[in-house]
Amino acid sequence: MSDYDIRPAREDEIAAVGYLISYSFDELAADSYLVPRPEDRLRVMADFFTLLTEHAYKYGRVEVIDRPGGGLAATAVWFDYTQEAPDPADYEARLAELAGPYLDRFQALDELFAKHHPHDEHWHLAFLAVHPQEQDHGLGSSLMTRTHDELDRDGTPAYLEATNANNVRLYRRHGYAEMDPYEMPLPDGTPFFRMWREPA
Secondary structure, three states: OOOOOEEEOOHHHHHHHHHHHHHHOOOOHHHHHHOOOHHHHHHHHHHHHHHHHHHHHHHEEEEEEEOOOOOEEEEEEEEEOOOOOOOOOOHHHHHHHHHHHHHHHHHHHHHHHHHHOOOOOOEEEEEEEEOHHHOOOOHHHHHHHHHHHHHHHHOOOEEEEEOOHHHHHHHHHOOEEEEEEEEEEOOOOOEEEEEEEOOO
């Protein structure tokens, strides 16, 4: 595995992490469903990802890799489901404010994820994002391996929702397997793919 310098995100970087996720995910079909207007998508999704990353910063783990010239190259955002945690503070009000006319679509996403989220203790890889100019260099794999090594030592499984076939192939290489049910479709048919990793 590569020698990328992985570090915890600082609290004052949370908005930058949210923007990186939004920028990296901008071409995903799920993001197009959530925010159909391209001119709104980057901003709305960055605010949404920032909201969730704030919560992961308190009740999970947010790790980053820096770009050599400045800024963030990659991030992994995890939630710890081995212990109790509150819902994000003022989540519904904040979601309504950031989502605006797209609120019903975000609510559909939340309902879908809540319905299918596993109940066994685990860590949830909510977001793995690599800047488009930094992809195909192993940054995402490095971020996963860092946490997987700890989960393996602790005997803790991991869970995620993959967004496309390329991501599914990546996650399979890191020990994730299809769950039943496997596909979780949004109202327009855009699927997420449920995957589970037993500790090595």
